[in-house]
Amino acid sequence: MAEKILKKDDIGRLYSELEKEYKFYAPTKVKGNIAFKKISNAEEIELEYLNSKVPPKDVLFPQKETIFEYRYEGKDVIIEERKDLEDKLLIFGVRLCDAYSFKLLEDFFASGDFQDDIFLKKRENATIIGIGCNSPRQSCFCTSVGGHPFQKESTDVFLSDLGDTYLVEAISEKGESLLKKLSWLTDAKKADLTKSKELAKQAEEALTTKFDFDLVTKVLDENFEHPVWQEISESCIGCSSCTFLCPTCTCFDVIDENDEYNNRGRRIRIWDTCQSCLYTLETSGHNPRPAKIQRCRNRIMHKFSYYPSNYDCLGCVGCGRCITACPVNNELRLIIDKILEIEEKSGEKVSA
Amino acid sequence: MVKFMGLETENKEIENNLREIARELLKEKKVDVIIGYKKGTLPLLSQPIIIDSEEDIDKLIWNNLCYVNLAKYLVPRVPRFVDPEKGNLTVGVVSKGCVGRALIHLASENKINLDEIKIIGIPCNGVVNRQRIEMEIGEKEILEVSVLGNNIIVKGKNFEKEFPFDEYMNDLCKVCKIRKPPLVSKVPDLCVGECEEYSNIVDEFTDIEEFDSKTPKEKWQHISEALSVCTRCYACREACPMCYCNLCFVDQNKPVWFGKTTDLPDIIVYHLIRAMHMAGRCVACGACSLVCPMGIDLNIINRKLEKIVKERFDFTSGLDPDALPPMVNFKMEDAQEFMLEED
Numbered sequence: 134m135a136e137k138i139l140k141k142d143d144i145g146r147l148y149s150e151l152e153k154e155y156k157f158y159a160p161t162k163v164k165g166n167i168a169f170k171k172i173s174n175a176e177e178i179e180l181e182y183l184n185s186k187v188p189p190k191d192v193l194f195p196q197k198e199t200i201f202e203y204r205y206e207g208k209d210v211i212i213e214e215r216k217d218l219e220d221k222l223l224i225f226g227v228r229l230c231d232a233y234s235f236k237l238l239e240d241f242f243a244s245g246d247f248q249d250d251i252f253l254k255k256r257e258n259a260t261i262i263g264i265g266c267n268s269p270r271q272s273c274f275c276t277s278v279g280g281h282p283f284q285k286e287s288t289d290v291f292l293s294d295l296g297d298t299y300l301v302e303a304i305s306e307k308g309e310s311l312l313k314k315l316s317w318l319t320d321a322k323k324a325d326l327t328k329s330k331e332l333a334k335q336a337e338e339a340l341t342t343k344f345d346f347d348l349v350t351k352v353l354d355e356n357f358e359h360p361v362w363q364e365i366s367e368s369c370i371g372c373s374s375c376t377f378l379c380p381t382c383t384c385f386d387v388i389d390e391n392d393e394y395n396n397r398g399r400r401i402r403i404w405d406t407c408q409s410c411l412y413t414l415e416t417s418g419h420n421p422r423p424a425k426i427q428r429c430r431n432r433i434m435h436k437f438s439y440y441p442s443n444y445d446c447l448g449c450v451g452c453g454r455c456i457t458a459c460p461v462n463n464e465l466r467l468i469i470d471k472i473l474e475i476e477e478k479s480g481e482k483v484s485a
Numbered sequence: 486m487v488k489f490m491g492l493e494t495e496n497k498e499i500e501n502n503l504r505e506i507a508r509e510l511l512k513e514k515k516v517d518v519i520i521g522y523k524k525g526t527l528p529l530l531s532q533p534i535i536i537d538s539e540e541d542i543d544k545l546i547w548n549n550l551c552y553v554n555l556a557k558y559l560v561p562r563v564p565r566f567v568d569p570e571k572g573n574l575t576v577g578v579v580s581k582g583c584v585g586r587a588l589i590h591l592a593s594e595n596k597i598n599l600d601e602i603k604i605i606g607i608p609c610n611g612v613v614n615r616q617r618i619e620m621e622i623g624e625k626e627i628l629e630v631s632v633l634g635n636n637i638i639v640k641g642k643n644f645e646k647e648f649p650f651d652e653y654m655n656d657l658c659k660v661c662k663i664r665k666p667p668l669v670s671k672v673p674d675l676c677v678g679e680c681e682e683y684s685n686i687v688d689e690f691t692d693i694e695e696f697d698s699k700t701p702k703e704k705w706q707h708i709s710e711a712l713s714v715c716t717r718c719y720a721c722r723e724a725c726p727m728c729y730c731n732l733c734f735v736d737q738n739k740p741v742w743f744g745k746t747t748d749l750p751d752i753i754v755y756h757l758i759r760a761m762h763m764a765g766r767c768v769a770c771g772a773c774s775l776v777c778p779m780g781i782d783l784n785i786i787n788r789k790l791e792k793i794v795k796e797r798f799d800f801t802s803g804l805d806p807d808a809l810p811p812m813v814n815f816k817m818e819d820a821q822e823f824m825l826e827e828d
Contacts, residue, residue: 163714164713164714164779164780165616165620165780166620166714166779166780167624179624181624182624183624183625183626186778186779187716196716196747197746197747197748268626268642270626271626271628272527363564363565367535367563367564367565368532368533368534368535368558370553370557370720370723370724370776371723372718372719372720372722372723372724372776373718373719373720374718374720374776374778376718377716377718377778378716378778386745388741388745390744401746403745403746403747406718409719409736410732410736411736411738426564456527457527458778460530460552460553460720460724460775460776460778461532461533461553461776462525462526462527462530462531462532463532464526464527466526467526
């Protein structure tokens with residue numbers, strides 16, 4: 134399908150035509166921060182944003198999610214499964230790093246013998262409208278993890294902000310059928326395509342943070358017990374800002390909440406974090422990750438060593454949220470520098 | 486004290502003095518290590534730094550971005566503060582008033598031995614409310630922060646904005662009465678640098694008058710709204726020097742006392758019960774709010790607690806290592822009427 138043009142003034146029209154069919158999620162301002170919420174009015178959409186505080190991951194994998202509810206009827210227990218999983222979801226205006234995170238999440242929830250039906254069903258029913266990132270931040274590094282500020286592949290429909298209009302491209306079949314519903318979109322001109330390409334190039338050039346992750350993975354694999362971990366974890370206060378704002382963190386905890394006075398209850402899952410003292414605490418009381426050093430190491434190893442060996446890709450999309458979120462400024466760029474220093478030093482020894 | 490200097494000159498002077506003291510302490514081996522602040526890699530942040538050699542002294546800084554309460558790293562001690570052979574090292578702690586208070590209060594709870602630390606006292610001139618600035622700048626990237634006169638200058642691509650420091654200071658700093666660490670008469674050489682003797686702290690609590698004038702229902706509304714975006718990452722707890730429990734009430738799972746979800750009732754229960762544990766212990770450093778990734782302002786709760794403790798028990802935390810905090814100390818004549826009140 135040929136590329137289309139959407140006028141910025143027509144976002145309202147797009148919303149009103151699609152909200153009947155889809156649960157429409159979009160970036161909107163909540164208490165001063167951008168968040169992806171189900172909106173009820175096109176005015177709420179904030180497309181001129183850097184990136185959301187909490188990633189749109191929480192649309193498909195919310196911080197708290199009911200797996201099923203149950204109630205007692207006499208001696209019987211009636212399980213009530215989720216009924217909303219067939220709803221069609223539209224996640225509008227997602228940055229490309231976050232759009233790519235949906236692929237990583239899918240890899241995780243679909244891997245091995247246990248398929249996560251809840252996530253996968255929602256993923257299947259979700260259409261993602263991505264938006265090119267015209268001005269990446271200093272903390273962004275998507276090109277180092279195989280992404281790009283204009284990487285279209287992880288979206289169904291791709292928008293690029295040309296100023297007064299958006300260039301609209303259908304990327305997947307889902308995207309094509311969605312665009313068919315918006316027959317009023319005008320055709321794009323050659324100049325629009327050129328402009329979009331130009332913006333993509335500018336965005337790529339604006340990225341200043343770059344890492345050689347092949348080398349990082351190699352160094353990590355060889356240095357699990359290296360004293361550098363002591364140094365890295367020293368100033369960490371063990372808060373979970375980095376993991377709770379991460380678009381690729383998938384750990385969760387399952388809890389049964391029993392409301393015995395009302396003969397009912399629910400099984401829920403909530404986000405867990407490897408920075409928590411409960412994370413790998415065993416029933417015996419033993420914890421294989423008893424201190425900050427093991428917890429900090431786990432986060433880095435998981436993203437940049439375990440992911441490459443388990444899924445053949447990095448477990449990071451380069452959004453830089455952990456960099457800006459760390460309250461003690463113990464940020465990823467410094468951590469990676471310290472890890473790479475190990476290699477530099479050992480190189481010096483060899484050449485000496 | 487009359488201030489003629491601009492903020493920048495004032496900061497420079499504090500920084501130079503603290504470096505000089507730190508250098509002397511290391512040189513004369515009065516401390517083994519020093520913990521202080523270092524320039525951050527992001528415009529509105531600083532980094533805690535631990536140094537043990539004179540070479541690194543010039544990394545120590547003071548600016549108005551030093552949010553973290555360094556007492557946090559003493560309870561429990563980070564590994565570098567303990568020598569495998571010698572045991573606990575003597576630690577010099579770069580201390581604004583609230584860091585000094587935290588250390589002294591922790592000593593009253595037997596968590597710190599004051600003989601093993603040196604308070605490097607600095608006359609704190611307040612820290613910036615970074616979340617307020619970030620939110621006012623909105624969806625634009627802040628690339629540079631500097632100080633000119635008494636203004637904080639925030640720059641980014643295609644914008645520059647001035648924020649008067651007096652207004653954009655953290656709310657707790659605006660009403661702070663203990664800017665320099667308190668002197669402890671029992672341990673006269675505990676404090677090096679600028680410390681002060683405090684007798685009776687007079688506080689009018691004018692900053693929470695508006696909150697106090699609300700009805701209980703309005704107060705509940707205010708707190709519920711502020712907390713509604715909490716993700717329960719517990720950064721507030723982890724940054725708090727008084728939150729040192731091995732296992733927090735909210736993490737206890739045999740049995741589970743409190744709901745773990747981000748449903749509003751569970752969020753409120755966490756914050757209010759944590760607040761209860763802070764009564765008479767909070768040293769008003771504001772670290773909890775300044776580290777919150779969602780920018781939640783917990784200062785109202787902290788100030789309200791401080792006010793109650795001051796009015797009912799005439800107690801100010803962190804001034805005297807021998808004074809037991811009111812919630813640890815039972816007296817027959819303790820005021821109890823609050824149990825019957827609605828606020």
